Amino acid sequence: MNKFTNHSMHEIIGILKKDYDLANKEIIEFEVINPDLFSSKYNGELVCLGDTEYIYRSYKSWVDLSQKMYCKILTPTIFSEETVIIRFEKLNLEDSFHKIKLEKEEKYGTNSTFSLINKNEEPEILLTYLEALKNVKIQTKTRVLNLGINSADEFELIQKYCKNFSDIEFVGIDYCESAIKLAKEKFKESENVSLYSYDINNLQELDLGEFDLIISIGTLQSSNLDFNKIFMNIVQNYLKKDGSMILGFPNSRWIDGEIIYGAKAPNYSFSEMSILFKDAYFCKKYLQQKKFRVTLTGKYYVFLTATSIRKDSLSQ
Numbered sequence: 001m002n003k004f005t006n007h008s009m010h011e012i013i014g015i016l017k018k019d020y021d022l023a024n025k026e027i028i029e030f031e032v033i034n035p036d037l038f039s040s041k042y043n044g045e046l047v048c049l050g051d052t053e054y055i056y057r058s059y060k061s062w063v064d065l066s067q068k069m070y071c072k073i074l075t076p077t078i079f080s081e082e083t084v085i086i087r088f089e090k091l092n093l094e095d096s097f098h099k100i101k102l103e104k105e106e107k108y109g110t111n112s113t114f115s116l117i118n119k120n121e122e123p124e125i126l127l128t129y130l131e132a133l134k135n136v137k138i139q140t141k142t143r144v145l146n147l148g149i150n151s152a153d154e155f156e157l158i159q160k161y162c163k164n165f166s167d168i169e170f171v172g173i174d175y176c177e178s179a180i181k182l183a184k185e186k187f188k189e190s191e192n193v194s195l196y197s198y199d200i201n202n203l204q205e206l207d208l209g210e211f212d213l214i215i216s217i218g219t220l221q222s223s224n225l226d227f228n229k230i231f232m233n234i235v236q237n238y239l240k241k242d243g244s245m246i247l248g249f250p251n252s253r254w255i256d257g258e259i260i261y262g263a264k265a266p267n268y269s270f271s272e273m274s275i276l277f278k279d280a281y282f283c284k285k286y287l288q289q290k291k292f293r294v295t296l297t298g299k300y301y302v303f304l305t306a307t308s309i310r311k312d313s314l315s316q
Contacts, residue, residue, distance in 0.1 A: 003031040006053045022090035034084045049082045062086050091256040109178040128298040132305045136244035145211040146172045148219025152183035210240045217248030245306040249276050252300035
């Protein structure tokens, strides 16, 4: 087992890559200084304990490293008065719904791996989404449309966050019939919630009308949708001129139970975010031209939040 004292992070990564060619679920261990011994230290600071010189690193550093190595970090163990054992478990890279080639109903249905994912339990996604809901002033909305609602986790969160939830009309659309069936069961007592299993490409057939808030998290980038065309259609035909919008652009993948940072593009073995930036920038510029204030926030999902400034301009 390696012990890292005053090794640089570059040296550590080189040693780990050289010494550990990990198979799925294999565990590696190494000894480092206990981060809990210090407060207000920056990664890379030199600290001396007895005759030994260490480079300080926080647990967050080891979490980040484990993710970059496609590993899950296991509970560290105390090894001595000065050190702990850090343990990484290699993820099964084949255990990912992203790699499953099935029809949508099976890939995103209630019996799928995707159905096990709950974005509301990912703190960074949850807090960024709540901030977006706050920025669009969800309590002031009268009609809300969610495209790609799946089993309605996002409506569940709004129900907890918004005290006047029952006074707002909510409409959710998703292609996956089994997911919509589950969503309807969740909201069977809520007469203000309507849920449809339908293809977003054919929204005009539902005669939905206009909404003062439209939400779509990780759906409009689907391969069967013409992103620019469908986005402009939604804004032009379903969003009120003084309405708001929340879009979520995936910047992560779920692998073997873990969320891994970084968008994955075809033909690249590493995270490559050009498509994400291109789509997000297109939406931002398009909405700004239509007098919306637009912000981009978030990490694992990049949230575009747009609020109309028409009232502001009229009052000046």
